[in-house]
Amino acid sequence: MSWTLTADAVRDLARGAAVLGTGGGGDPHVGALLAEQAIVAHGPVEVVPLNELPDDAMVVMVAMMGAPTVMVEKLPSLEEVRAAVQAAESALPEGTITHIVCAEIGGVNSTLPVAAAATLGLPLVDADGMGRAFPELQMVLPTLSGIAASPVSFADEKGNVGVVHTADNTWAERIVRVACVEMGCTIMITTFPQRGAQARTSLVKDSVTRAVQVGRAITDSRASNQDPVASVVEVLGGRELFAGKVVDVQRATTAGFARGRARIDGEHDVLELSFQNEHLVAQAGDTVLATTPDLIMVLEHDSGEPITTEGLRYGQRVRVIAAPSDPRWHSAEALQMVGPAYFGYAVEGHRFDGSPDHPEQEDVA
């Protein structure tokens, strides 16, 4: 059943999305401020369950592309959202957009679509393209379903607007990314326009609800003097990997991405986190504890406040948790797109819950 997302719930959504953003995706509070502003101006947003989408709905992802390190300094505006959606509509032979959906349920791209939906007076689908955050445009489950990212529309704060139809989804990432970098490292985009019938099978369901639950678990645990980190682990069906102090952070913003490493000293051991916008590998000595596509999250030790990769600082006391990704991310094809090797990490593909990494190969055996 549809439910109504109010300005109050946006705070929980933002906190939950910061957790599910696995360190990346940009600060969701930036999008939350915009969402609250849009809801005050235009009213609350209707959130539609994925299985209630009409077959002929026209769903598009609305997202911000860019380096999270830049996003926190250069705030998006609703003007750019409108410009990008308008450009998408003019490029869609299928006509009017009926629903907005999140590309990722992590980071700013979980809350910005709320702002877009409120501003445009459109419902938001309770779903997203990945069940987490990933750094590149093509890295959504619809790519694996053969759905085109094109037309991709984009807009910046200077009034530049564009639409591309690309040979494949990786070309969409390549062309729009260089345009994004040239336009100042953040732009608003719309992508993966699809019919309701396609969306129902290509997307991850209940993502918005899940993010609100995660955020609320943190808020409620704090209010009742319980351990927020433990409550997040429970909601996500995850596990705590490590606790310690941040002792070193190296980061660089290159080619539109925030890349780097963090070292966390524990009681007996040292954890090394590698990130490219998101945390992608957690390793203690030679032991790989978790890797992309599973979710690796860094939370402040006591408050459970999620810490983004650009928020990591020397001296922070943190706990690192992991949770299983949508199982579709563990197919061989998916791992080629988002596995550790794609990002240049020489670690074995590793499935957090202990089951083998290529389940569909087992089906064949």
Next chain:
Amino acid sequence: MSWTLTADAVRDLARGAAVLGTGGGGDPHVGALLAEQAIVAHGPVEVVPLNELPDDAMVVMVAMMGAPTVMVEKLPSLEEVRAAVQAAESALPEGTITHIVCAEIGGVNSTLPVAAAATLGLPLVDADGMGRAFPELQMVLPTLSGIAASPVSFADEKGNVGVVHTADNTWAERIVRVACVEMGCTIMITTFPQRGAQARTSLVKDSVTRAVQVGRAITDSRASNQDPVASVVEVLGGRELFAGKVVDVQRATTAGFARGRARIDGEHDVLELSFQNEHLVAQAGDTVLATTPDLIMVLEHDSGEPITTEGLRYGQRVRVIAAPSDPRWHSAEALQMVGPAYFGYAVEGHRFDGSPDHPEQEDVA
């Protein structure tokens, strides 16, 4: 009166355009081959004088963007021309394109539009955007008339197609250029869509005719044992600056451009040519002989065959000639866009014909 451009005349056009390309713009023979092929398949092209354009004509420039050094290795196809024009038409609220025009009368972009016109069954306007060749998209006289480059459409050989509406013409250059580099350093674009009424004042008239005349002057002089270089100088109202042997060429393809310098040893003196796709400064010692926006051309000593910057080789015996540009290029605003300082050359603005560089300031005085 309209005239018909046949496959035979395309050869003269190509040779003339190689002269007017002032060393850049890509090898026009690449476009000529495509134009001949298109004329054989679809019939000759009607060339319409600028002053006969109907007010409500919809004229667009069709051009290749990229590094000339790459263009000679990666040939364009008529498929990309069609894709770019189709994308432009879908983005133009004004509707159907009625005429094709050259962005520049130098290089490949003088002959490619012939191929486009033949393929699309549209007339070509006897005009161009600059009366020569320049390396960047915004560097056309319509920019000075306040005409928008947008929508700019682009297409590559891989099937990638895009359209941008930019904040200004410089942003069009910036965004489409980075996309071009990412797409492999050559793409087909359409730009500066404008009504006939605008085109009649914003463009340089009779450019196609002039390029054919220059090409024919070379051919005829050779046939009658006259000096081809002298005949080109006469047609263009120019002057021979220097004769000598190429003794050094330095070039690099950076950020999508072919940049470099050439040294030519004469009987008593040394000429240094600086280029960025086109020849932009000709200097003998401390004496500047000619600079952009005036035309600097390098011709083979005896045959008068134009030599592009990427064709310059050690040991070539050449003659360097210059001719005045369209006078509109010498306004203060125009010189900011295409004067030596814009390209990073620390030489004084210099008007080839000896008259002062800012004629409109004289009018005021």
